[in-house]
Structure formats: structure tokens, C-alpha cells
Amino acid sequence: MGMRLAARDESVPLAAAPTKARGMSRERAKEARRRQLIEATIDGIARKGFADLKIADIAAEAGLSVGIVNFYFKSKDALLIATLKHLVEDYEQHVSQVLARAGKSAAAQIDAMIEADFARTHANRKHVTVWYAFWGETRWRPEFSKLCADLSTAFQQSMTEAMQRLIDEGGYRDIDASLVARGLNAMIDGLWLDMLINPKQTDRETAKASVRALLAGLFPKEFGPRRSANDVSAA
Amino acid sequence: MGMRLAARDESVPLAAAPTKARGMSRERAKEARRRQLIEATIDGIARKGFADLKIADIAAEAGLSVGIVNFYFKSKDALLIATLKHLVEDYEQHVSQVLARAGKSAAAQIDAMIEADFARTHANRKHVTVWYAFWGETRWRPEFSKLCADLSTAFQQSMTEAMQRLIDEGGYRDIDASLVARGLNAMIDGLWLDMLINPKQTDRETAKASVRALLAGLFPKEFGPRRSANDVSAA
DNA sequence: ATAATCTGAATGATGGTTCAATCAAATCAC
DNA sequence: GTGATTTGATTGAACCATCATTCAGATTAT
Incomplete structure (x- = not known):
């Protein structure tokens, strides 16, 4: 390797490096x-x-x-993977917190998952933009793929369990918990896309209303037109 | 501009350029x-x-x-825009065809739109992959953005109209056609994402079943558990 | 013959990565 | 404590691999 010494201009001081806070370990x-x-x-x-x-x-x-x-x-690629991992962990933590705070009834848990998905902190333009950017690349990056698939599967599982509980307790017939849960999760992701592409027409509140409109048809006792979100949110 | 002449090896003939078919105009x-x-x-x-x-x-x-x-x-970018335009036009044409072939009842039209979205020719791995690749980049390319938004708006409008007709004719109460149509379209896009990320768990048939499961709750007369897809497809 | 189409090496811009030099913090010597 | 020394963190210019684009020349159609 040949010389690649820089002829640094001694007259210009280096920018002050941001210093770590006192007492912070290395x-x-x-x-x-x-x-x-x-x-x-x-x-x-x-x-x-x-x-x-x-x-x-x-x-x-x-x-x-x-x-x-x-x-x-070690590389730009490694940074991107670390970034997606951070997003996944942040999202998992967010959902856990919201679920823990919500009532324990099946309806309350489902409602909490919807609220979590459309929370101001996560269903905003920046986050949705970045998630779709990653999803767009997922197909060709196995590391992205695995992270996304695991998150999706975990969320799907929670939703299916709550849905099954709702069906059993509410005495509903002819409803497949797994199919409905899958559709519901898909709808949420799709509404995010809508907020991305048509932000004028679809905002957080409209999106939530769309989800609840479909739930109302399936589970009228818990999500029907005469019940507000507050009713189901209460334990 | 300096010389940039290539020293072409005369011994190797150029690959034969694919020739246009006889009689094809320039x-x-x-x-x-x-x-x-x-x-x-x-x-x-x-x-x-x-x-x-x-x-x-x-x-x-x-x-x-x-x-x-x-x-x-004129550039790679122009080619990408032309490609997305082609995808949009192809999709619009596909939906029109399927709608024209379907029965004229509101339920049949809605069913046809679902069938169109999950047709083997369009809801396959290649197409879904490419669509998500474009969606991922949409945010930073105004040309992409406009094409996607227009398509989304058009589809949304058709779905809302059919939905409103179904509500009026079926005598349903407390259902907002626009909200339900938005939710349904979003679900379709989200199920595409599922097919992309979790192809093992979500195939075309499962996806369609998910959509119908939710429709069954809202419109039991037309999409209820005792009715098959064939019933509503018939004019 | 002329115009349109096509080829692929050369060009030039771009941007990830490396690394010698520098700065700052921690540790040591006394 | 105070200065010396070692270790870790940070900088940014240089390096170099990677393409999108260009264009002189070759080929094909009219």
C-alpha cells in the first residue's frame, strides 16, 4: 500500500469531538x-x-x-441490519407495554393492539416511510427477511389468540380466528401504505375507524356501532 | 473530449442483433x-x-x-418510471376485464375485484415483489408517487361505489361504505405483503379466505358462511 | 446510399472503505 | 495531586471499485 498521507492544514483546528458525558463508562x-x-x-x-x-x-x-x-x-450493510433490528425491538416493546396496560378481556386486548399500531409515536410519516423502505428491500436480504418474518409471526400469534378467546367467550359461530387475525393484521399494514401514498385521505383516525368498522360486523356485541372504543378499553 | 476509440478485435464478429420481424413497421x-x-x-x-x-x-x-x-x-430513471407506468396500466386493464366479465350485482362486482387482486397472473411472487419494491421507493420519487396514488384512488372509488350499492340494496344499517372499502383495499395490499414475507403461511387461497371471512361478518346475506364464492359470482 | 439501430469499451462521477494523524480519556508513576 | 504514557475514539483525505452514460464505429433495414 502506498502513502496516502493527508497534508493537513495546521492552521485550521479540528472540530471539537463531542465528548461523552462525565461518569459514563466507555x-x-x-x-x-x-x-x-x-x-x-x-x-x-x-x-x-x-x-x-x-x-x-x-x-x-x-x-x-x-x-x-x-x-x-463493520459496514453500511451491518448498520442497516442493526437499524432494522432496533425498529423491530422498539415495536415489540411498544406493543407489550400497550397490551400490559390494557384490560385483560379479549376485546380490550384486540383494541389495544389496534391502538398500538396507530399510536402517534409509531404510525407517523417517518416510521411508516422507513418500514416500507425496509419491506421493499426485504426480498433480497435474508437478514431483513428473517427479522420481518419473526415480528410478523409473533404479532399474528397474539392476535389469533385474542381472537380465539373472543370467539369462544362471545359464542360466535363460523368464524376462523386465524383467518380473521391474518386479515386484520394485513389491513393494518395496508392502511399504513395508504397513509404513505394518500396521506390526505387516510390519517390515523380514519384508519382506526376502518379497522373498527370491519370488527363491528364480525363481533357486534363487543365492537358494534353502539359501543365506543372506551367501552372495550375499560377492564 | 479526447479520443475514446476502442481497439476492436476484428476476428470476433459482433453478436447478431435480434432482428425485427418482417413487415413490422419501424x-x-x-x-x-x-x-x-x-x-x-x-x-x-x-x-x-x-x-x-x-x-x-x-x-x-x-x-x-x-x-x-x-x-x-433517456436514463435509467426514465426506464423505471416507464416500468411502473406499465405495471399500473396492466393492472387497470386486468381489473376492468374481470369486472366486465363478472355479474352486475354489487356483491358480484366486489367479489370480482377480490378475484382480480388475487389472480394467479398478478398476485404471484414476481409481481408482488416488484410492486413492493416500487412502493418502498415511492416516498422519494414524485413520479412514482403520482402513479401509485392515482391507481389507489381509482380502485378505492370503484370499491366504495359497489359497497354503497350493496349497503343500499341489502338494507344494511350503520355501515360506512367509504371506511369499509378503504379497509378492504388495505387488507388486500397487506395480504400481498404477507405473501411476500411469509409465503409459507399465506398463499392466494388463504388470502382470499381472509378477505371473505371479514366480508361475511358485514354482509351475511351476500357473503355469509352458507354462501360460496360461486353463488355471488353468478349474475 | 442513407438512415436507423445496435454494440461495448472508455469515461467520469460517485461513494464505501481504509488508515495515518490527531485528539481525549483513562491509567500509571511518583 | 500532577505530569507522563498508554489506550481508545475521531477525523477526513486518499483510494479504489462500481456503474450510468456516452459515442465512435459496426450492422441492418429502407
């Missing part, structure tokens, strides 16, 4: 930087798109230099 | 090549993904040289 500081770069990647995708996202964009978004990315992640 | 031949390149682009996206698709891949897929792409399209 290990924790390292974790914080990784997190910072992941957040910058999310913002970067939202701003520039998946295809146009450069390492330089991520660095700029984080207020750091380009070299730093390969110091904390 | 205008038609040109259209055929454009179409060929668009098909190659679709195959290329399906095979390599949006992010990794090179001009060389498209040319190879079409069995032509790299130079040809910029002869028929």
Missing part, C-alpha cells in the same frame, strides 16, 4: 454512539430514501465524520 | 423494444432487487447490450 458510551448512528440512519432514510442514502448523509445527520460509521459498524 | 418495432426492456426491468427487479439493479443486468435480461437502454430511454 462501554455505555460505545452503546450510546451506536444508538446515535442508528437514529441517524432512520432519519437519513426518512429524509433521503433507502436508495439514495450515503454514509456521508448518515454521518451528517449524526453530526459526526464519515470515518466513524466503519468504526462502530 | 414504429411498431420501436414500441416492441421498449416493451422488451420494460419486461426485462421487471424481471431484473424481481431477480436482483431495486437497489442492486444495474443497467447491465437489464441488458443481460433482455439479451441486448448496455448501450441500448440509453437509446430507447
Whole structure:
């Protein structure tokens, strides 16, 4: 390898490197930087798109230099995988929290899952944009694929269980819990796409109303027209 | 501009250029090549993904040289836009045909739209893959965005009209046609995503069954458990 | 003969990655 | 404690591989 020494201009001082907070252990500081770069990647995708996202964009978004990315992640690809992993974990945690806070009845749990999916913190333009960017690439990246499939399966399972409980307790006939749960989850993802493509026509509230409209037909006792969301949310 | 002359090896003959069929006018031949390149682009996206698709891949897929792409399209971007336009037009035509063949009752028309969406020719791995690739990029490409939004709006409108007719004629109460139509369309898109991410769990038939399961709850007379798809399909 | 079509090597721009130099924090020596 | 030394973190220019695009020349159709 030949010389690649830079002729640094001594008259220009280097930008002050952001200093870790006092008392923060090196290990924790390292974790914080990784997190910072992941957040910058999310913002970067939202701003520039998946295809146009450069390492330089991520660095700029984080207020750091380009070299730093390969110091904390072995490649751009590894950073993208870490970012999707972060999104998945964040989403799982969000749903768990909402479910734990909700009433234990089957209807309340289903309602909570819907609320979780359309919460302001997650069903916003930035998040939806980034999720669809990843989904668009999933097909050719096995690591993306696995993360998405596992999340989808887990959510599907929770929804099916709650649905089965609702069917059993409510004495409903001729309803396949698994099919309905799959349709419901699909509808939620599709409504996200709608919010992405037609934000004028579909907002969070309209989307939630759409989901409830279909639930009302299947489970009139719990989601019927005379019952409000508050009724089912109460334990 | 300096010389960029190639020292072509005269001993190797150029590959025979595919010749247009006899009697084909130049205008038609040109259209055929454009179409060929668009098909190659679709195959290329399906095979390599949006992010990794090179001009060389498209040319190879079409069995032509790299130079040809910029002869028929002013840029790679223009080719991608033409490809999406082709997909949109093809899909619109497909839906029109299926609707025209179906019975005129509201239920039959709704059923036909579902059948159209899950037809073997369109709800297959290749098509779904490519659509999601485009959707993933839509956010940052106004041309993509407009094409997708227009298609979505048109389909939404047809579905809402049929739904309203079903509600009026069937004497249903407390059902908002627009909300239900939006939910239904969203569910279809979401089931496509499911087929993409979890192909083992979700195939065309399961997906259709999911849609019908929800419709059965809302419109028991037309889609209820005792009625088969054939019943509503008949005029 | 002329125009349209087609080829593929050369070009030039772009952007991921590397790495020598520099800075900052932690540890050590006393 | 204070200065010296080691270790870790950060920078950004240089490197280099990768394409989209161009275009001189070859081929084919009219």
C-alpha cells in the first residue's frame, strides 16, 4: 500500500469531538454512539430514501465524520441490519407495554393492539416511510427477511389468540380466528401504505375507524356501532 | 473530449442483433423494444432487487447490450418510471376485464375485484415483489408517487361505489361504505405483503379466505358462511 | 446510399472503505 | 495531586471499485 498521507492544514483546528458525558463508562458510551448512528440512519432514510442514502448523509445527520460509521459498524450493510433490528425491538416493546396496560378481556386486548399500531409515536410519516423502505428491500436480504418474518409471526400469534378467546367467550359461530387475525393484521399494514401514498385521505383516525368498522360486523356485541372504543378499553 | 476509440478485435464478429420481424413497421418495432426492456426491468427487479439493479443486468435480461437502454430511454430513471407506468396500466386493464366479465350485482362486482387482486397472473411472487419494491421507493420519487396514488384512488372509488350499492340494496344499517372499502383495499395490499414475507403461511387461497371471512361478518346475506364464492359470482 | 439501430469499451462521477494523524480519556508513576 | 504514557475514539483525505452514460464505429433495414 502506498502513502496516502493527508497534508493537513495546521492552521485550521479540528472540530471539537463531542465528548461523552462525565461518569459514563466507555462501554455505555460505545452503546450510546451506536444508538446515535442508528437514529441517524432512520432519519437519513426518512429524509433521503433507502436508495439514495450515503454514509456521508448518515454521518451528517449524526453530526459526526464519515470515518466513524466503519468504526462502530463493520459496514453500511451491518448498520442497516442493526437499524432494522432496533425498529423491530422498539415495536415489540411498544406493543407489550400497550397490551400490559390494557384490560385483560379479549376485546380490550384486540383494541389495544389496534391502538398500538396507530399510536402517534409509531404510525407517523417517518416510521411508516422507513418500514416500507425496509419491506421493499426485504426480498433480497435474508437478514431483513428473517427479522420481518419473526415480528410478523409473533404479532399474528397474539392476535389469533385474542381472537380465539373472543370467539369462544362471545359464542360466535363460523368464524376462523386465524383467518380473521391474518386479515386484520394485513389491513393494518395496508392502511399504513395508504397513509404513505394518500396521506390526505387516510390519517390515523380514519384508519382506526376502518379497522373498527370491519370488527363491528364480525363481533357486534363487543365492537358494534353502539359501543365506543372506551367501552372495550375499560377492564 | 479526447479520443475514446476502442481497439476492436476484428476476428470476433459482433453478436447478431435480434432482428425485427418482417413487415413490422419501424414504429411498431420501436414500441416492441421498449416493451422488451420494460419486461426485462421487471424481471431484473424481481431477480436482483431495486437497489442492486444495474443497467447491465437489464441488458443481460433482455439479451441486448448496455448501450441500448440509453437509446430507447433517456436514463435509467426514465426506464423505471416507464416500468411502473406499465405495471399500473396492466393492472387497470386486468381489473376492468374481470369486472366486465363478472355479474352486475354489487356483491358480484366486489367479489370480482377480490378475484382480480388475487389472480394467479398478478398476485404471484414476481409481481408482488416488484410492486413492493416500487412502493418502498415511492416516498422519494414524485413520479412514482403520482402513479401509485392515482391507481389507489381509482380502485378505492370503484370499491366504495359497489359497497354503497350493496349497503343500499341489502338494507344494511350503520355501515360506512367509504371506511369499509378503504379497509378492504388495505387488507388486500397487506395480504400481498404477507405473501411476500411469509409465503409459507399465506398463499392466494388463504388470502382470499381472509378477505371473505371479514366480508361475511358485514354482509351475511351476500357473503355469509352458507354462501360460496360461486353463488355471488353468478349474475 | 442513407438512415436507423445496435454494440461495448472508455469515461467520469460517485461513494464505501481504509488508515495515518490527531485528539481525549483513562491509567500509571511518583 | 500532577505530569507522563498508554489506550481508545475521531477525523477526513486518499483510494479504489462500481456503474450510468456516452459515442465512435459496426450492422441492418429502407
